[in-house]
Amino acid sequence: MDRRLMLKAALGAAVTPAISSAAWAAEPDHDVTFLNDFDELWETLRDRYCFFSDKRTDWNRVRSLYRPLARSAESDDAFGEVLRRTLAELYDPHTSLADPPAGSPRLPISDLIADWGNGQAVVTAIDEDSVASEVGLRLGDVILTVDDRPVAAVAHDLLPKCLSRPDQAARAYALNSAVAGRRGQPRRYQVATGSAAPRDLLLPIRQSAPKPNVEWRRLDDGVGYVAIRSFADDAVTESFDQALAEFRDAPGLIIDVRDNGGGDTAIARPIMGRFISETKPYALMRRRQGRGLGDFWTETVEPRGPFTYARPVVVLTNHWSGSMAEGFPMGMRGLGRATVVGTPMMGLGAAVFPITLDRTGVKAQYSAEPVYDVKGQPRWLMQPDVAVPEAEDILAAGRRVLAAATAA
Numbered sequence: 487m488d489r490r491l492m493l494k495a496a497l498g499a500a501v502t503p504a505i506s507s508a509a510w511a512a513e514p515d516h517d518v519t520f521l522n523d524f525d526e527l528w529e530t531l532r533d534r535y536c537f538f539s540d541k542r543t544d545w546n547r548v549r550s551l552y553r554p555l556a557r558s559a560e561s562d563d564a565f566g567e568v569l570r571r572t573l574a575e576l577y578d579p580h581t582s583l584a585d586p587p588a589g590s591p592r593l594p595i596s597d598l599i600a601d602w603g604n605g606q607a608v609v610t611a612i613d614e615d616s617v618a619s620e621v622g623l624r625l626g627d628v629i630l631t632v633d634d635r636p637v638a639a640v641a642h643d644l645l646p647k648c649l650s651r652p653d654q655a656a657r658a659y660a661l662n663s664a665v666a667g668r669r670g671q672p673r674r675y676q677v678a679t680g681s682a683a684p685r686d687l688l689l690p691i692r693q694s695a696p697k698p699n700v701e702w703r704r705l706d707d708g709v710g711y712v713a714i715r716s717f718a719d720d721a722v723t724e725s726f727d728q729a730l731a732e733f734r735d736a737p738g739l740i741i742d743v744r745d746n747g748g749g750d751t752a753i754a755r756p757i758m759g760r761f762i763s764e765t766k767p768y769a770l771m772r773r774r775q776g777r778g779l780g781d782f783w784t785e786t787v788e789p790r791g792p793f794t795y796a797r798p799v800v801v802l803t804n805h806w807s808g809s810m811a812e813g814f815p816m817g818m819r820g821l822g823r824a825t826v827v828g829t830p831m832m833g834l835g836a837a838v839f840p841i842t843l844d845r846t847g848v849k850a851q852y853s854a855e856p857v858y859d860v861k862g863q864p865r866w867l868m869q870p871d872v873a874v875p876e877a878e879d880i881l882a883a884g885r886r887v888l889a890a891a892t893a894a
Contacts, residue, residue: 520565523843524556527569527850531576534774536836536856541576542656547648548575562846563587569848575646577659580809580834584849588670591644594662595832599805600629607637607661611805611829611876615745617689623677625876630684631676632664640664700725702732709888710736714757717749717810723756730760730795738888739795741818742802744828744880748809751785751837758814759790761799761823768817769865770858771837779856787821798891800884803828803870809838813857816868820860825891827872827884835866 528549538545552572559565566587573581579593597616600607607629612619632640641664646656667673673689699722702712710733716722733739758768769785801815801824812831818824836853843850857865874883 518557519845520559520568521553521557523565523846523848524553524568524572526843527572527841528553530841531581531852534839534852534854535576535581536772536774536779536853537576537578539778541578542649542651542653543575543577543646544648544650545575548572551648565846566590566848569850573850573852574644574659574663575648577646577653577656578853579659579832580836580838581852582850584840584851586669589668591663592666592669594659594666595806595808596662596666598623598665600661600665602657602661605638607641607665613745613804613806617692620692621687621689623675623687624679626679628678629665629675630678631674632667633671633674637661637664698725700729702729704733704736705740705885707885707889708737709885709892710739711742712739713742713744714811714814715746717746717751717753717814719749720753722749722753726757727760727791730791734793734795736797737892738798738800740800740802740881740884740888741824742881742884743807743811743814744802744804745806746808746811747806748811748813748834751810751813754810754814754817755787756790758787758817758821758823761795761818762787762789762821763794763796764789766821767860768820769813770860770862771855772858773855782858782862787817798888799824800888800891801826802880802884803831804880805829805831808832809834812865812868815870816857816859816865819871825872825887826870827887828870828874828880829876830869830873833866835864 532545552568555568556565559568566583567590570583570586570590573583579595582593597613597618598609599611601610609623609625609627609629612623612625629637631637641660644660644663649656672691675687676684677687678684697715699716699719700714705711712726712729714722765786765788767784768787770782771785772779772782801818803815803826808831812834815826819826835856837855837857838851839854840849840851859865872883872887874880
């Protein structure tokens with residue numbers, strides 16, 4: 487790391503023997519690289535972050551609390567931890583460091599979701615293809631400890647410190663960050679199920695074999711099924727086109743964006759374009775303007791491809807559909823081209839802007855442009871058209887919905 491911009495405050499030499507020479511010693515040099523980069527991050531969010539009206543964060547108090555810590559940080563990792571804590575004051579998973587220090591708390595987007603119920607951390611959702619599911623965690627389980635500490639104490643430590651008043655959303659963020667554990671480390675839980683004796687669970691770090699970003703097959707009823715696991719690779723659009731060419735004659739299509747962490751609208755929008763024959767709006771957006779948000783503008787989709795697929799479409803979602811994987815089902819519904827089936831999604835409601843701090847090169851992102859559906863409803867509040875209860879088969883539900891649509 488380039489450490490520069492040294493401030494020197496040399497005081498004059500002693501002028502009288504009655505005054506200790508130590509009192510007149512030069513102040514130690516201060517490296518202000520970290521301080522200046524902290525200011526850059528804080529000021530950028532002050533001017534551009536889009537959700538201050540929805541938060542209870544006192545941003546000036548954040549500066550007062552964390553700026554001295556940035557000044558006194560003695561290493562890159564220590565400074566990174568200050569920045570991580572600064573951004574966590576906004577309790578927004580979309581606003582975070584690109585590469586937090588090893589061992590720091592994970593963001594509250596893990597393989598399970600917990601809610602406070604009667605003062606207990608109750609498991610309300612589990613990703614079926616996850617370590618949490620593999621080790622036997624169950625819906626309704628109560629997590630008592632995380633890494634040998636009471637879960638309430640861990641969550642308390644992670645609660646934002648600069649709230650102007652309590653916020654349930656901040657409590658939920660802190661709890662789910664607590665149960666997500668720490669970066670690069672396995673998790674240890676003590677869990678209670680009903681009146682049974684508590685049991686210990688070890689959740690190791692699993693190295694999963696990578697899966698293709700796009701996979702497709704024809705189901706036994708002739709329906710086409712396409713799983714899209716990312717919108718972050720240019721090849722996704724081409725792969726989807728290949729799948730759609732095979733399903734041109736299919737009576738219906740299921741597009742599965744479960745467990746898709748998102749990506750770029752430049753990838754998702756051309757896919758949406760395969761389902762329309764004329765330019766249509768699919769979303770509304772806004773941006774910071776002064777202390778609030780500016781006017782809406784409309785995002786549109788252009789028709790694309792050698793043919794338009796016009797038969798019924800279902801899009802499958804789950805709690806782990808995030809960012810553009812929320813925008814895609816919202817857009818397909820707004821275009822009038824899909825029924826959304828599954829659970830609510832991550833609730834990441836904005837397009838993000840990247841920032842690279844000038845001196846340290848630390849990279850982060852922040853929520854900058856709120857996204858709304860074509861009726862002006864916030865994306866972060868979006869609900870599926872057909873809600874599927876926890877632990878029920880979302881694909882089976884989607885097939886039922888599609889069967890009814892194709893039979894109509």
